[in-house]
Amino acid sequence: AQSVTQLDSQVPVFEEAPVELRCNYSSSVSVYLFWYVQYPNQGLQLLLKYLSGSTLVKGINGFEAEFNKSQTSFHLRKPSVHISDTAEYFCAVTPPPGKLIFGQGTTLQVKP
Amino acid sequence: EAGVTQFPSHSVIEKGQTVTLRCDPISGHDNLYWYRRVMGKEIKFLLHFVKESKQDESGMPNNRFLAERTGGTYSTLKVQPAELEDSGVYFCASSQALRDTQYFGPGTRLTVL
Numbered sequence: 243a244q245s246v247t248q249l250d251s252q253v254p255v256f257e258e259a260p261v262e263l264r265c266n267y268s269s270s271v272s273v274y275l276f277w278y279v280q281y282p283n284q285g286l287q288l289l290l291k292y293l294s295g296s297t298l299v300k301g302i303n304g305f306e307a308e309f310n311k312s313q314t315s316f317h318l319r320k321p322s323v324h325i326s327d328t329a330e331y332f333c334a335v336t337p338p339p340g341k342l343i344f345g346q347g348t349t350l351q352v353k354p
Numbered sequence: 355e356a357g358v359t360q361f362p363s364h365s366v367i368e369k370g371q372t373v374t375l376r377c378d379p380i381s382g383h384d385n386l387y388w389y390r391r392v393m394g395k396e397i398k399f400l401l402h403f404v405k406e407s408k409q410d411e412s413g414m415p416n417n418r419f420l421a422e423r424t425g426g427t428y429s430t431l432k433v434q435p436a437e438l439e440d441s442g443v444y445f446c447a448s449s450q451a452l453r454d455t456q457y458f459g460p461g462t463r464l465t466v467l
Contacts, residue, residue, distance in 0.1 A: 246396075278458070285358070286397075286445065286458035293453075332397065339452040340410060341387065341399040 244269040246333050248345035256353050257325055263318040263348045265333030273335040275316040276342065277307055281329045289331070292316065303327070328352045356380070358459035360446050366465045372434040375462045379428070379448030385409075386429050387449075387456060388421060392442040400444075403429060404452075415440075436466045 249264040267273065274293050278286040290301025297309040307318045316333060330349050334342040359378045367373050379386045388400040400419070401411040405426035414421070418437070423429040433440050443463050447456040 274453075283460070285460040286447075288455050288457075291455065334397075341402055341413070342389070342397075342447075342456060343399070344389075344397040346396045 244271075244273060244335050244337055244343045246335055246343055246345035248331075248333050248348045250348050251346065252349045252351065254351045254353060255323055258322045260321050261319065261323050261327075261350065263331050263333075263350065265316045265318065265345055267314050267316065267333075267335050269314075269335060269337065271337050273337050275307075275309060276334040276336070277301065277305070277316075277318050278332045278334060279329050280332065280347075286332065289318070323350070323352050325352050325354060358446055358448050358457050360444075360459040360462050362462060363460065364463045364465075366467065367436055368467050369438055370435045372432065373436055373464060375431045375433075375444050375464070377429045377431070377446030377448075377459060379446070380450075380457055383448035383450050383457075384426070385449040385452060385454075385456075386423060387447040388429070388431055389445040389447065390442050391445070391461075392439070397445065400431075433464075436464075438466050440464060441466045 277289040333345040386403040399413040
């Protein structure tokens with residue numbers, strides 16, 4: 243069975259500072275990895291995904307994530323955050339193909 | 355192109371009543387998924403349709419939940435009778451092919467009093 247752990251439930255950060263949201267997963271088989279974002283009163287939107295190939299994945303809005311197989315991690319990073327990045331972020335995996343298995347979510351609070 | 359839509363956006367019902375949630379996937383998407391997030395918990399998979407067939411319903415909590423996708427277009431999720439623990443946000447997602455990105459709707463917030 244697969245599981246996903248997001249180590250921080252809330253991450254406060256000042257505007258223009260860098261941020262890293264941590265995600266670790268557990269799986270006995272190869273998985274695809276995803277980061278979704280949910281802005282207030284909206285649905286989940288895909289930020290980026292790792293299927294295979296280069297372990298550094300770039301997504302929308304300046305976010306990137308690095309797949310580390312040995313550490314079973316897929317941390318999300320952004321070098322300089324904006325107020326508009328305030329949202330809840332979800333890490334997810336899927337043992338291909340099919341259903342997504344989500345972490346608990348991390349709320350990013352960007353302060354002016 | 356319209357995204358995934360869900361109706362209603364909010365529903366407040368009393369314990370023992372019946373509620374039906376609807377999801378309209380992106381046109382042409384054969385794969386449709388239902389997920390649920392109970393307050394304070396992670397988003398959990400409920401079931402997966404491929405066209406009108408249930409491919410995986412391993413996440414359905416119990417037999418009070420019934421999902422249908424007649425004609426392989428929109429889907430409904432009925433809860434009958436509703437219990438307090440059914441409160442949460444119900445998300446629907448769709449994808450064209452099995453390995454494609456899943457696109458999510460805005461969710462339906464269900465409150466059972």
